[in-house]
Amino acid sequence: MIDKSTLWIVIIGLGVGSFLLRFAFTGFVGDRQMPAGLLRHLRYTAVAVLPALVAPQVLWPAATGGEPDPARLAAAAAALAVGLLTKNVLAAMFAGGLTLYGMLYLLG
Structure with missing residues (x-):
């Protein structure tokens, strides 16, 4: 210690x-005033950070010992699809969460 x-x-x-x-x-x-180029790049910070935080949890989840599993891959795909179709972050989060819990229930 x-x-x-x-x-x-x-x-x-x-x-x-x-x-x-x-x-x-x-x-x-x-x-x-900040330069226009800097402001343009700052708009994409959240868009770059969120996938960087989520991708390791989808591809190498600690819950499965680092092995990808269908439930998490399906949840990520559902969240991505709903996010692209609706452009709504909350809808994408709920779709991913519901898919994850539904697939975990179905797969045991």
């Missing part, structure tokens, strides 16, 4: 580092 003082130093250091990284991007800009 790590001793408590080292743990708190690491936690505080990571918090300060995280704050400084975010402040360097937004705090130094102040009231100035």
